[in-house]
Amino acid sequence: MDRPPHPFRIANFRAYWAARFAMTLAQNALIIVVGWQTYTIARATMSPSAAAAQLGLIGFLQFVPLFLTTPVTGLVADRFDRRWIARITVTLQLICAITLALVTAEGAMTLPVLFGVAILLGIARAFSGPAFSALAPNLVPRDVLPTAIALSSISWQVGTIIGPALGGYAYGHVGPAAPYFLATGLFAVALLYLFLIGPVPRANQVGRAKPLRAIIDGLSYVGQNKLVLGAITLDLFAVFLAGTSALLPIYAADILKVGPTGLAELAAAPAVGAAIIALIFSIRPLKTNVGPKMLVAVLIYGTATVVFGLSTWLPLSLAALAVAGAADMFSVYIRQSLIQLYTPDEMRGRVGAVSQLTISASNELGEAESGFLASALGPVGAVMVGGGGAIVVTILWTFLFPSIRRARTFDPPPTLIDPAPLPQPERVS
Numbered sequence: 001m002d003r004p005p006h007p008f009r010i011a012n013f014r015a016y017w018a019a020r021f022a023m024t025l026a027q028n029a030l031i032i033v034v035g036w037q038t039y040t041i042a043r044a045t046m047s048p049s050a051a052a053a054q055l056g057l058i059g060f061l062q063f064v065p066l067f068l069t070t071p072v073t074g075l076v077a078d079r080f081d082r083r084w085i086a087r088i089t090v091t092l093q094l095i096c097a098i099t100l101a102l103v104t105a106e107g108a109m110t111l112p113v114l115f116g117v118a119i120l121l122g123i124a125r126a127f128s129g130p131a132f133s134a135l136a137p138n139l140v141p142r143d144v145l146p147t148a149i150a151l152s153s154i155s156w157q158v159g160t161i162i163g164p165a166l167g168g169y170a171y172g173h174v175g176p177a178a179p180y181f182l183a184t185g186l187f188a189v190a191l192l193y194l195f196l197i198g199p200v201p202r203a204n205q206v207g208r209a210k211p212l213r214a215i216i217d218g219l220s221y222v223g224q225n226k227l228v229l230g231a232i233t234l235d236l237f238a239v240f241l242a243g244t245s246a247l248l249p250i251y252a253a254d255i256l257k258v259g260p261t262g263l264a265e266l267a268a269a270p271a272v273g274a275a276i277i278a279l280i281f282s283i284r285p286l287k288t289n290v291g292p293k294m295l296v297a298v299l300i301y302g303t304a305t306v307v308f309g310l311s312t313w314l315p316l317s318l319a320a321l322a323v324a325g326a327a328d329m330f331s332v333y334i335r336q337s338l339i340q341l342y343t344p345d346e347m348r349g350r351v352g353a354v355s356q357l358t359i360s361a362s363n364e365l366g367e368a369e370s371g372f373l374a375s376a377l378g379p380v381g382a383v384m385v386g387g388g389g390a391i392v393v394t395i396l397w398t399f400l401f402p403s404i405r406r407a408r409t410f411d412p413p414p415t416l417i418d419p420a421p422l423p424q425p426e427r428v429s
Contacts, residue, residue: 056371
């Protein structure tokens with residue numbers, strides 16, 4: 001029997017990987033500067049606590065469009081060509097980037113402009129997330145999907161490492177508009193690679209269902225599959241509580257006093273740890289005791305967050321963030337593999353939309369929670385409460401969702417395997 005090919009031997013997957021990498025670089029180069037500009041513009045006329053609330057508002061404005069459109073975005077990803085959804089959403093992000101570049105170059109940047117672009121970015125990400133996540137399993141055979149997920153995570157994590165650094169250094173050493181022009185070019189590269197992805201096999205059973213019925217079916221599947229529901233909601237509450245990204249500008253400016261260059265280092269630190277874990281899994285995929293290991297990883301994530309909150313020394317802060325990123329990647333790898341492999345292809349878009357909603361709730365809405373909590377308790381208090389909350393949630397989920405701690409492998413029960421397997425994707429370039 002032939003061994004399955006490595007995902008990088010599949011031309012469509014290579015193009016997908018490169019597109020996601022370029023897009024992630026662009027997003028992170030852009031968003032780190034959006035946060036910095038929001039805080040510095042607000043600090044010119046506001047107190048630190050009021051400026052922190054503006055950072056929270058940026059996260060909230062990105063979350064609202066995703067929350068409102070989630071049922072539709074999942075159905076769109078299951079009914080229409082996922083490649084074209086990705087292409088259109090990347091184009092919208094490109095337009096946002098060039099708009100920010102031109103407004104900044106003219107010296108006309110204001111908080112309303114930043115808030116308006118945040119809403120458009122939220123809309124683009126609402127539709128791109130389910131399409132990107134559901135597209136990956138169509139590009140590779142099922143038996144190499146965990147490896148493909150690890151490689152896809154590497155593109156995202158390495159982009160998260162390099163993107164903030166590119167944005168921070170370009171802002172500090174070239175000019176305020178430079179990161180946005182850079183992001184524009186990277187989005188263009190991502191769009192080019194997306195057009196290189198050829199036709200892919202996929203199920204289209206949802207096409208015969210009425211839209212409302214199809215949406216309800218997707219939500220019902222998540223609610224009935226306790227392992228998928230537990231994995232999704234664990235990430236929702238843990239990262240919602242313990243996320244620190246929205247508070248990094250405050251730590252860089254007022255606690256560690258390291259400026260925009262230090263902010264880029266702080267933003268990149270979690271991704272350094274995450275990329276190391278993703279690289280390990282791409283070489284040696286995890287196969288045993290996946291559920292218990294995911295729970296332990298989330299506990300470590302919460303603990304590392306507490307250490308970061310207490311630190312006033314940059315090297316310790318960077319180390320704590322790197323450990324948190326590594327633990328988060330460990331959890332993400334397991335969670336995404338379980339969700340993808342436990343979900344039939346014709347429902348992956350809708351399940352992916354629900355997963356994205358919880359991820360965005362934990363990220364963007366978590367940023368809002370962090371900003372608002374920091375305005376009330378101070379940044380250190382907000383991080384401490386969040387890290388401790390993540391630990392408590394993980395302990396609770398261990399008992400509320402026993403299917404997680406009982407999950408030993410990524411292999412789903414026979415009843416969950418697609419009854420009519422899709423045609424195999426192309427095996428070699």
